[in-house]
Amino acid sequence: MGDSVQGNICFIGSGSMAEAILRGMLERQIVEPGQITVTNRQNRVRLEQLQSQYGVNAAFDAEHREQAVKEASLLLLAVKPKDAEAALASIRHCMHQEQLLVSVLAGVSIASLQRFAGMELPVIRTMPNTSSTIGLGATGISLSPSVTASQKAQSLAVFNAIGIVKIVEEDQLHLVTALSGSGPAYIYLMMEAMMEAAVSSGMEEATAKELTVQTFLGAAQMVERTGEEPAVLREKVTSPGGTTFAALEQFRKLGFKEMVKQAMDSAAARSREMGAAMESAKGGSA
Ligand SMILES: NC(=O)C1=CN([C@@H]2O[C@H](COP(=O)(O)OP(=O)(O)OC[C@H]3O[C@@H](n4cnc5c(N)ncnc54)[C@H](O)[C@@H]3O)[C@@H](O)[C@H]2O)C=CC1
Numbered sequence: 001m002g003d004s005v006q007g008n009i010c011f012i013g014s015g016s017m018a019e020a021i022l023r024g025m026l027e028r029q030i031v032e033p034g035q036i037t038v039t040n041r042q043n044r045v046r047l048e049q050l051q052s053q054y055g056v057n058a059a060f061d062a063e064h065r066e067q068a069v070k071e072a073s074l075l076l077l078a079v080k081p082k083d084a085e086a087a088l089a090s091i092r093h094c095m096h097q098e099q100l101l102v103s104v105l106a107g108v109s110i111a112s113l114q115r116f117a118g119m120e121l122p123v124i125r126t127m128p129n130t131s132s133t134i135g136l137g138a139t140g141i142s143l144s145p146s147v148t149a150s151q152k153a154q155s156l157a158v159f160n161a162i163g164i165v166k167i168v169e170e171d172q173l174h175l176v177t178a179l180s181g182s183g184p185a186y187i188y189l190m191m192e193a194m195m196e197a198a199v200s201s202g203m204e205e206a207t208a209k210e211l212t213v214q215t216f217l218g219a220a221q222m223v224e225r226t227g228e229e230p231a232v233l234r235e236k237v238t239s240p241g242g243t244t245f246a247a248l249e250q251f252r253k254l255g256f257k258e259m260v261k262q263a264m265d266s267a268a269a270r271s272r273e274m275g276a277a278m279e280s281a282k283g284g285s286a
């Protein structure tokens with residue numbers, strides 16, 4: 001059990017990322033379900049599902065949403081970036097400067113969030129990932145200067161409860177997004193590719209899946225537990241002139257590392273682009 005979080009938390013947007021964080025916090029028992037209220041634009045069924053699954057409060061109408069926003073010490077914004085402006089515009093009349101706004105939105109800057117909120121409230125901009133659901137998230141966070149020591153401690157408690165946290169300069173969050181925010185998708189793609197290759201060569205699907213999953217788990221744990229660099233561990237797998245060498249030669253010829261670099265550059269560029277669209281919207285919607 002980690003440090004507990006005091007006060008109420010109101011989720012603005014209650015999709016997959018909100019659920020990952022909510023579930024992680026409850027599993028680590030750093031909040032009571034009664035401290036949490038989930039809200040969204042209009043999906044009642046979704047709120048009912050979260051309410052029955054986790055025992056949290058749900059605000060189904062404007063009146064309850066306003067009350068939950070007013071009474072929260074932490075507002076957790078988890079809408080899509082394109083919906084950020086409308087979401088904050090719809091609640092800013094009941095927000096106040098003592099509240100902490102924590103955003104998980106890709107690309108959207110602290111300055112844009114404060115502009116959408118119509119006030120310079122303290123903001124923590126974060127980039128978590130979906131592995132937070134099982135307490136193995138990797139989150140980058142950046143703080144506005146007005147965040148108090150206790151607000152900082154509370155948010156670190158939230159994100160430490162669901163994985164590891166690194167504090168970075170705001171501009172670096174684009175890189176965090178390209179690395180660990182989007183990263184799980186790259187790993188799943190690699191897993192899909194390895195399973196498909198084995199199945200297409202005649203292996204049973206279930207066997208291919210089990211061997212693949214264990215290979216990823218084992219490799220990640222080897223890096224963590226031995227403290228050795230991935231490159232060193234890779235060399236230990238690679239017998240001269242052996243099977244791994246043959247496979248790695250193909251990766252090298254096909255430009256695997258360049259491909260990963262280009263993919264991550266594209267993710268970071270997209271994050272910057274999404275942020276710039278918000279900056280230039282200046283009152284309109286991005
Ligand atoms: N899915 C991922 O792996 C990660 C996502 N993120 C960020 O998390 C954010 C949310 O992503 P997901 O949870 O995947 O999206 P999602 O589509 O599952 O959930 C979005 C939620 O926002 C609600 N919503 C939309 N407009 C609203 C409004 N005006 N007021 C209140 N609620 C509103 C929707 O009803 C829904 O509950 C995004 O900004 C994304 O950049 C960050 C890290 C990882």
Ligand SMILES: O=C(O)[C@@H]1CCC=N1
Pocket residue numbers: 106177181182
């Ligand atoms: O794809 C996205 O835009 C979000 C941000 C990081 C992971 N998912």
